[in-house]
Each structure stands twice: as structure tokens, then as C-alpha cells.
Amino acid sequence: MHKLLIISVLIVFSSQALAQKKEKINILLIHVDDLGATDLGVFGSDFYETPNLDGLAAEGMRFTQSYAAAAICSPTRAALLTGKYPARICITDWIRAKFQGYSTSGDPGEYVIFEDKPLKTPKIQGFLPLEELTLPERLLRLGYATMHVGKWHLGEEGHHPEDQGFQINIGGNDLGQPPSYFDPYLSPNGNPDYVLKNVPPRKEGEFLTDREGDEIVKFLQQKSKEPFFIHWAPYAVHTPIMGPEDLVEKYKNKPPGKQRNPTYAALVENLDQNVGRVIAELEQLGLREKTLIIFTSDNGGLIGNPQNPVTVNLGLRSFKGYPYEGGIRVPTIVSWLNKIPAGTISDTPIITMDWIPTVLDLMGEDSAVGDGVSLKPLLLEQGALGNRDLFWHFPHYRTPDVLPYSIIRSGDYKLIYYFDGEGVELFDLANDPKEETNLAKQLPFVVAELKAKLENWWRETGARLPRAM
Numbered sequence: 001m002h003k004l005l006i007i008s009v010l011i012v013f014s015s016q017a018l019a020q021k022k023e024k025i026n027i028l029l030i031h032v033d034d035l036g037a038t039d040l041g042v043f044g045s046d047f048y049e050t051p052n053l054d055g056l057a058a059e060g061m062r063f064t065q066s067y068a069a070a071a072i073c074s075p076t077r078a079a080l081l082t083g084k085y086p087a088r089i090c091i092t093d094w095i096r097a098k099f100q101g102y103s104t105s106g107d108p109g110e111y112v113i114f115e116d117k118p119l120k121t122p123k124i125q126g127f128l129p130l131e132e133l134t135l136p137e138r139l140l141r142l143g144y145a146t147m148h149v150g151k152w153h154l155g156e157e158g159h160h161p162e163d164q165g166f167q168i169n170i171g172g173n174d175l176g177q178p179p180s181y182f183d184p185y186l187s188p189n190g191n192p193d194y195v196l197k198n199v200p201p202r203k204e205g206e207f208l209t210d211r212e213g214d215e216i217v218k219f220l221q222q223k224s225k226e227p228f229f230i231h232w233a234p235y236a237v238h239t240p241i242m243g244p245e246d247l248v249e250k251y252k253n254k255p256p257g258k259q260r261n262p263t264y265a266a267l268v269e270n271l272d273q274n275v276g277r278v279i280a281e282l283e284q285l286g287l288r289e290k291t292l293i294i295f296t297s298d299n300g301g302l303i304g305n306p307q308n309p310v311t312v313n314l315g316l317r318s319f320k321g322y323p324y325e326g327g328i329r330v331p332t333i334v335s336w337l338n339k340i341p342a343g344t345i346s347d348t349p350i351i352t353m354d355w356i357p358t359v360l361d362l363m364g365e366d367s368a369v370g371d372g373v374s375l376k377p378l379l380l381e382q383g384a385l386g387n388r389d390l391f392w393h394f395p396h397y398r399t400p401d402v403l404p405y406s407i408i409r410s411g412d413y414k415l416i417y418y419f420d421g422e423g424v425e426l427f428d429l430a431n432d433p434k435e436e437t438n439l440a441k442q443l444p445f446v447v448a449e450l451k452a453k454l455e456n457w458w459r460e461t462g463a464r465l466p467r468a469m
Contacts, residue, residue, distance in 0.1 A: 022364035024142070024227040025336070026291040028282075029355065030275065031080060031231065033073060033151055033177075033238040036301020037329040038314040039259075039268055046257025046314065048268045052276030053333065056295065060335030061344045061379060067409075068299045069352035070392060071320060071327035073176060074153050076298040076352050077233070081134040081154075081164065083356035083370025087393040087463035089132065090125035091154075097174040098156055099193035111467065114397065119420050121396045121404060122464035127155025128164060135356050136165030136229060142365070145223045148172050149212050150233035160197065166231070170215045173197040178235045181208040181242040181267075207244050209236045209267075213274035217281045224285045232278075236271045239302070241310060243267045258312045289337045292362060294355060297330035317435040321398055323405050323416045324435050328392060336362075340379050348378055349409060351390050387411070391457050395419065395466045404466045408454045415450040419466045424451070 038044045042054040042062060069079035074094040075086035086092050090108040111120040128134075136146040148161035152172030161169040179187035179194050184201035185208060187194040199211065212234060219230065243266025251262035251269075259265070275295070282288045301311040303319040313319055313326035320327055332350070334340060353372030361367035361374035377383035392407040404419040412430035426440040426447055440447050458465065 023362075024144075025363060026227055026287060027139070027144075027229045027359055028278070028291055028293045029080075029229070029231050030293070030295045031077070031233045032271065032295070032297045033233065033235060034299060034302050034320060035237055035268075035271075035297035035331060036311045036313045036319075037297075037316060037326070037331055039237070039301055039311055040272075040331050042333075043331045044314055045259060047251070047254070047259035048265045050268065050272040052272045052279065053295065056275070056279070056293065056335050057333045057343075059337060059342050060293070060333060060340045061346055063332040063334075063350055064345060064347045065349045066296060066330050066332035067328050067349065067351045067390060068297065068330045071299050071322060071394065073151075073298045077152070077154055078128050079352045080298075080355060081128065081136075082132045083135075083353050083372050084132075085353065085371045085391065085393070085461055087391075087458075087461045088371070089129065090122070090464060091128065092122075092393055092464075093124045093396045093398075094176060095124070095126055095153060095155065095174070097153075097176055097193070099175075099187075099191050108464070112396075113469065117397055117420075118469065119397075119404060119466040120469055121466045124396075127159040130159065130163060132164075134164045135359065136161075136231065138165075138356075138360070138365075139229045140165050140167075142363075143227060145219075145226055145228040146231075147216070147219050147228065148231045148233070149215055151175070151177075151235050151238070152233070161231075168219065169198055171196045171199050171212065171235070172233070177238045177240065178208055180240065181235070182206070183208075183211070207270060209234055209270050209274050213277045216278050220278070220281050220285060220287070224287060234271055234274075237264065237267045239304075239310075241267060244270055258314060260312075261308065261310055264310050291336070292359070293333075293335045294359075295334075296332040296352075296355075300325075300327040300329055315433065321402055323392065323394070323402075323407050325429070325433070328407075334375075334379060336379070341382065344382070346378050348385055349390060350375060350378075389453060389457075391454070391461075393458075393461075393463050395464060406454055406458070406463075408450050408457070410450055410453065413446055413450060415447065415454070417451065417454055426450070 040050045042057040069076045072094045075091050078091040108125040110123045113120045146166045147168040148166040149170045153176045156174045161172040183206040241263050243263045247266030251265040300320050301313045304310040316326040318324035318326040357367040357372050357374040361376045367374045390409040395404045406417045408415050414427045416425040424440050425438045427435045
């Protein structure tokens with residue numbers, strides 16, 4: 001009898017320990033479109049005002065060397081949801097929308113031929129395959145309520161958020177940008193394929209990011225008694241560059257810095273306001289301390305017309321679409337009150353694929369998922385991650401002057417390999433963060449070592465490479 005009592009007590013304590021280990025935290029993952037690495041005040045903006053996001057950083061951890069999985073949107077979004085490098089799932093370029101006259105059902109085994117280019121390039125998978133196990137599908141199995149709000153851009157009908165584990169989908173379909181940021185959110189030419197999904201007109205002139213914020217607040221009020229996962233992928237701050245009139249006027253009257261576009265500034269501040277609204281609702285409902293908030297972006301900031309740039313990636317080379325830091329470095333903040341120490345900064349390189357293992361690890365679940373690593377040692381223990389290399393793969397031409405490339409970052413060295421015979425670029429990011437000095441000729445042994453690692457990674461991931469014509 002005494003022995004049975006001891007066993008019963010052990011079972012109780014084991015159950016309690018397991019329950020404590022597997023904590024059902026709420027998750028708010030904010031994945032902004034085209035937000036540059038220096039587009040927030042806390043990341044060094046000299047023009048845009050973002051007090052709510054600056055406050056979020058003050059309450060948690062800010063990452064100064066955070067990377068998107070690609071320099072463009074669809075590959076990064078696929079990587080976020082699956083935890084896999086884009087090369088593994090053949091989504092290495094942005095997926096064209098139906099209204100643009102493309103079909104997303106092409107065979108990724110085919111190649112695109114260019115009359116004026118030396119290489120033929122692989123076609124991409126035009127949708128996120130349903131066979132992929134996504135983060136919301138993992139969380140559904142654990143009893144979570146799941147919601148997607150905003151941009152999806154991972155395939156046509158049949159491959160939308162509700163087909164990949166989201167119970168609620170507000171706005172997500174094959175579109176890469178909104179027809180308009182103002183209600184009724186219609187395209188100027190009235191194309192029926194260029195329409196946001198599940199965002200019917202509500203109040204003429206209402207701003208889209210305000211609408212997204214409203215939908216999230218309503219969801220929080222309805223689901224406050226159960227664990228939830230919200231994937232908020234704002235259409236902001238992608239083109240068409242629009243902003244609320246009062247904020248545009250504010251920035252027209254504000255002395256500019258190197259960043260100086262008043263409409264883009266309004267778009268950024270409006271996003272910040274809505275992040276503040278959602279956080280305030282979490283606090284009002286008593287959910288703030290139970291909610292992990294991850295804020296990041298899908299690629300670097302867009303310059304557009306150099307004479308009137310959309311934004312400027314201060315201190316970084318180039319912009320969205322390019323292999324330089326301005327194209328792949330993104331602002332990232334993680335907050336979990338009373339768990340992640342406030343006001344901490346990490347300069348550890350991290351990448352999009354890390355978010356699934358991180359979320360699962362913080363929940364006490366198996367985090368050996370995909371190509372990323374759990375950031376729990378950084379977030380909760382002020383520890384360190386083991387040494388690892390990071391990779392990017394863009395085997396495509398992109399107008400006006402992007403050539404097919406792959407990248408490896410190993411330690412402080414970054415190698416950009418061009419497939420069309422243009423050679424390689426090697427940078428020491430610790431001493432040359434602006435990537436101004438190509439060290440390839442001075443350090444041929446480093447080039448050879450990194451190229452060998454890159455070739456091994458191509459084989460390991462099944463990355464599809466350009467070929468000679």
C-alpha cells in the first residue's frame with residue numbers, strides 16, 4: 001500500500017511537471033511586408049515615428065542581425081510557415097497572382113528560357129503544397145484557435161490560409177499587394193481577380209491596416225478563454241504606397257532625414273498605431289503576460305525610384321530583391337512579459353526558419369523541426385546558439401539587374417555566388433557592414449571553403465540550379 005501511495009504521488013508530480021513544461025502560451029506573430037531593417041525608431045530611423053514598436057522592444061529582445069529567408073516575399077512566407085529553406089520546397093521567387101495573367105499550377109521541374117540570357121532558370125512551385133505541415137496545423141492539433149489576417153501570397157484557390165491550418169482567414173489569397181489601402185479596397189480597373197478575400201466593404205475610406213487591427217481585436221475578444229495563434233501579415237508597408245491623410249500631412253510638415261517619403265512614413269506610423277491597439281487589447285483582456293509576440297519582416301526595405309525613394313536602409317547596402325544586407329536584413333522584436341528580459345539586444349544572426357522551433361520549444365513541444373533552430377537559449381537564458389551557417393538561394397533573373405545567386409553567411413564572412421559567370425563577392429560583415437570591399441581575390445582559401453559548403457547545401461536541400469542554354 002505504501003508503495004502504491006508513492007507511485008501515485010510520483011504520477012501526480014510528473015503530471016504537474018509535464019503541464020508546467022507544456023505551457024499553452026498565446027502567440028501573436030506579426031510578419032510585415034517590405035519593412036526595412038531601419039524603418040523603426042528603435043532600429044535607427046531618422047524620420048518615421050513608431051512609439052508602440054519601440055515600446056515593445058523595450059519590453060523584450062531586439063535582434064540586430066535578423067534575416068529573412070529571402071530578399072523577396074513568397075519564399076520567406078513559405079519558410080515561416082514550414083520552417084524549411086525555400087530551396088527545399090522550390091519556392092525561390094515570388095508567386096504571381098491570377099490577376100496578373102499567370103497560373104500557379106506550373107511544373108517546378110521545368111525551366112524558363114531567355115533569348116538574351118546565358119542561363120535557363122528553374123520554374124518555381126507556384127503554391128505552398130498542402131502536404132507541408134504548417135505551424136497553424138501543428139498548433140491546431142494542440143487545441144489552438146488559429147487566425148490569419150492580411151497577406152498570404154502562396155497560391156490560388158485551394159491553397160489559401162484556410163487550406164493550411166487557419167480557421168479564420170481575413171484578406172489572404174494569391175495577391176501580393178492590396179488593390180488599394182482604402183475601403184472598398186478595389187482595383188482602379190475593376191479586375192474581379194484583384195480583390196482581397198473576406199474583406200467586404202464596410203466603411204468607405206477606412207484604411208486597410210485599421211481594418212486588420214479591428215478584425216484582430218474582435219478575434220481576441222471572442223477567443224480570450226482559449227489558446228490562440230494569430231498570424232498577422234499586414235499588407236503594409238508594400239506598394240501601392242498610401243497613408244491616412246492626417247498622417248501624410250504630419251510628415252509633409254516634418255523636417256526629413258535621409259528617409260523622407262511622407263506617405264510611406266504615414267503607412268509605417270499607422271502600422272505602429274495598430275500594433276499598439278492590439279497590444280492594448282491583450283492588456284485589457286489580461287492576456288499580455290500569456291502572449292508571446294514576435295514582430296519581423298519578410299524582406300528588406302524597397303527603394304523604388306532613387307529620386308524619390310520609398311525608404312532608405314540606413315547603413316546597409318541595397319534593398320529588396322538584392323543579395324546585399326539591405327535586401328535580406330529585417331527588424332525583429334520578441335516580447336513575452338516577465339519571461340524574456342526587458343530591453344535586451346542580441347547580435348546573434350537568426351533567420352526566418354527559426355520561428356517554428358522557437359515557438360514549439362517555448363511550449364515544451366519537440367522543436368526538432370525543419371532547418372531552423374530554437375532561439376529559447378537566447379530569449380530566456382541569455383545563452384548562445386551553436387555555430388551554424390545560413391544560406392539563401394535565388395536562381396532567377398530579376399529586372400533590372402539581379403542575376404541568379406546563392407549566398408552563405410559563415411561567421412562574419414558572407415559569400416555571394418553568381419551562377420552566370422560573374423564570379424563571387426566576399427565580405428567581412430564585422431569590419432565592412434556596408435559591403436563595400438570585395439575580399440574574394442585577397443582570401444581565395446576562404447572563398448573555396450565557403451563555396452564547398454554552399455555546394456554541399458545545394459545537394460542536401462535539393463536546390464534547383466540554373467543551367468546553361
